[in-house]
Amino acid sequence: MLGGGPKDSKAPVVLMEEPPHGSIYFKGDEIAITFDEFVKLKDASKNILVSPPLKEQPDYKLRGKTLVIKFNEPLTDSTTYCVFFGDAIIDITEGNALSGYSYVFSTGPVIDSLNISGTIKDAYTGLAVENTLAGLYLLGDTLNVPDSIAMKQAPRYITRCNKDGTFRLGYIAPGRYMVFALNDQNGNYFYNPYSEAFAYVDSVVGLQYPVNDTILDINTAYTDTTKAISLSGEAVSTPIDTIALEADTTVSVIPPYVGPDFHMWLFTEQDSIQRITSKERTEADAIRITYRYPLIKPRVSILNSDSIGRVFTVFNAFSDTIYLWTPAPLCDTVHINITDDNGRCDTIKLLSKKHASTVRRGRGVSQGEHLLIKSNLSGQRLPHFKKLMLLFNQPVALIDTTRCSFVAGTDTLSPVFRQMDSTAMKFELVYKFEQNKLHKLFTGDSTFKSITGLYSIKSSFNFTTSTIEDLGLLRIKLTTNKPSVNHILQWLDDKSRVLVTHSFTSDTTFTIANQMPGKYTLKVILDNNRNNRWDTGQYMKLIQPEATRTKEPAIEIRANWELEEEWNLVF
Structure with missing residues (x-):
């Protein structure tokens, strides 16, 4: 029997770049x-980044084993461009990716070589957020603090940061x-508040070459000469071996300089304007409407109530969610008016949802035609103190x-709810x-x-x-470098549900006693404003999100x- 041979696990290899990687005085558009093999592009528009960003996406075409990139707009003079390919280049047989490949060129006489690095994590969860961009906005000489630049112009x-949240630019x-x-x-590439997560360093960062370093310049090289010139910078993905200046002239690049390192925390701003965040017909006879903030003495009316009949309205404890039910299925279109003492007035139109016939007492019933009951049981075990x-x-x-x-053990009781x-x-x-007793709650029809x-x-x-022996206990000793600031300790289960809170x-x-066996997470929020909850950031007011820390690894x-x-704890 013939075998297929060993599986190809090698990534594509770059054989030639035209013009060469690191070229200066670039004047073309391709x-x-x-x-070394046939390749294809995976999600080119998402995976390939050009820095500085372009207004028009380049065209990416494959001709045999060659990838041709055509720019669709004039490039800026005296600018170093870098094309980051991420994992976009893969072979056509096994999909092996050429990870981390980048191509650099300059439209002027210099390859700029300063760099920064850092980490980006979600401010609340502490986790890396995939596909997050890191970047720089160029500021004017008089601008000392960030303003609305992130919403008005491209960086x-x-x-793009790595999967672990690290980046190097x-x-x-x-x-x-x-x-x-x-x-x-x-x-x-523009920041859209309330719908996109954002992070920033709240002071201006000045990047300069060290005094003793030399900037690569065309005038420092001569025909048939190779010079070693120290640059304050380093390559992002692949080091620059040589930079072609003109025919028969190269300059070696030695990158001794390591740029500053930044740690940023992503947050999504909270919209201060009262809005309806969701509205839906959860069933043919049920509606749920949720607001961003609580309503003040809300009032609800059905504008086409004659065709609906009686409506039951219930508000949650915070008055930010409204539930409506009717004994019979709602009509195809429902018009609802909601007002409150703050002058709020909303008129909502909701279309029909497929109805499952309700069954009343005395008729045969089936799933979906009765009042549904669930419990907080996890399997058939309940902690005795719950x-x-x-x-x-x-x-x-x-x-x-x-x-x-x-029934509790051998005793039969009349339940109280x-x-x-x-x-x-x-x-x-x-x-x-x-402890350690068998229980049974039976609820009959109706x-x-x-x-x-x-x-x-x-x-x-x-x-x-x-039983007590079924459970475990954690004793946690906490020290902090932020005494007098309110801290919130959270104990979370493996589904990130908060089980215990201490300040x-x-x-x-x-x-933390009486815990079922399993893995848990300890988290601390630095509650700067003492409102006993985590608060997000506000970019225009230069307010960073409240800091959080998560203990690693998970506690078993x-x-x-x-x-x-x-x-x-160090904040």
């Missing part, structure tokens, strides 16, 4: 790069710059406890659980009735409570185990 230099000319990062959603919660998809209007029962939220969609079973007249069907919730203003120790809790950790 670049040709030849490889002077850009690069090279081939920069001396000057005064604003350093920034942008998660550019629409690809226009409560059993029942969650409903509509507000509950009536509970008939004669139709349900609760307590409403836990303003919408009457969350209820607690009132009972103090003991135990619960919703405000629209839907009834629940029979359900069973079987679970065993934990502190100085070195302290906390005990084991059953019947006490874990002690120390964490020195």
Whole structure:
């Protein structure tokens, strides 16, 4: 049997560049790069960056094993350009990428060689955000602080950060710059507040060559001569071996200079204007409308109520979400008017959603035709110190406890339920659980009735409570370099849900007890304004997002185990 031979795992290799990599006095409009095999481009418009950015995207064409790049606009005089290919160049057989390849040229006599580097992370999560841009805005001589430049003009230099959030940006000319990062959603290189994440260094950064270094200049080289000239800079992806000046003339580049390192935190600004953030018909007989901020004494009316009938309106505890239900399916189009004491007035039009027939008491029922019940159980285990919660998809209007029962060990009890939220969609079973006992909550048909007249069907919730030996404990000693500033400690599960919160203003120790085995995360927010929550940044007001720190690696809790950790917080 014939085999296919070893799998090709080698990336394409550059054989020739025309004009050569590092050319100066570039006057053409095309670049040709030849490889040792046939290649193709992967998402060229997304993966390939030209710095400084161009208004018109270049054309990328493949001719055999050669990639031809054609510029569709005049290039700026005396400017160093760098084309970053990212992972765009791959071979046609196995898709092996030529990662990190870049091509540099200058339209003047100098290859600029200053550079910066750094990291970009999400300010709240501390995680890297893929495809984030890092760059520089060139500032005027009199501009000392960043203004709206990020929203008004394209940056002077850009690069794309790596998957781990690190970046290096090279081939920069001396000057005064604003350093920034942008998660550019629409690809226009402009910052769009409220919809794009942004980060910035809030002081002007001056980049200059060290005094003893020499800038590469055409006048320093002569025909048939090779000179070693020290430059203050280094290549971003591939080092420049030689820079072609003219026929038979090269100048070696030695890059001893390492530029400054910046750490930036991405944030998405919060829109200060009250708006509707979402509106939807969640079911044929249900509507949910959410506002950015709470409404002041909101009032809701259905403009075409004659064709709808009775409408039940419920507000959440913060008055920023409105729920509407009707006993019968809503008509195809619903017109809703919402006002409040702040002068808010919105008229909303919602179109129909496919309806699943509701079934009332006394009829046969099927999935989707009754009041739905869920619980907070994870599997069939409940920590003995917690409560059993029942969650409903509509507000509950009536509970008939004669139709349900609760068994704890060998005891059979009549259950008692307590409403836990303003919408009457969350209820607690009132009972103090003991350790290591089998429990069963049975709810028969029509135990619960919703405000629209839907009834629940029979359900069973079987679970065993934990013991002290099933659980673990963490004792965390915290020290900080920001005493007197309010800190918020958060204990999160593997789904990033906050389970425990503590506040502190100085070195302290906390005990987090009764934790189920598993992996958890410790996070601290530096709460500068003492409002007990994390606040995002405001670019135009030069307010950075509140700093956060996440302890690495994740903390593993084991059953019947006490874990002690120390964490020195540096902000």
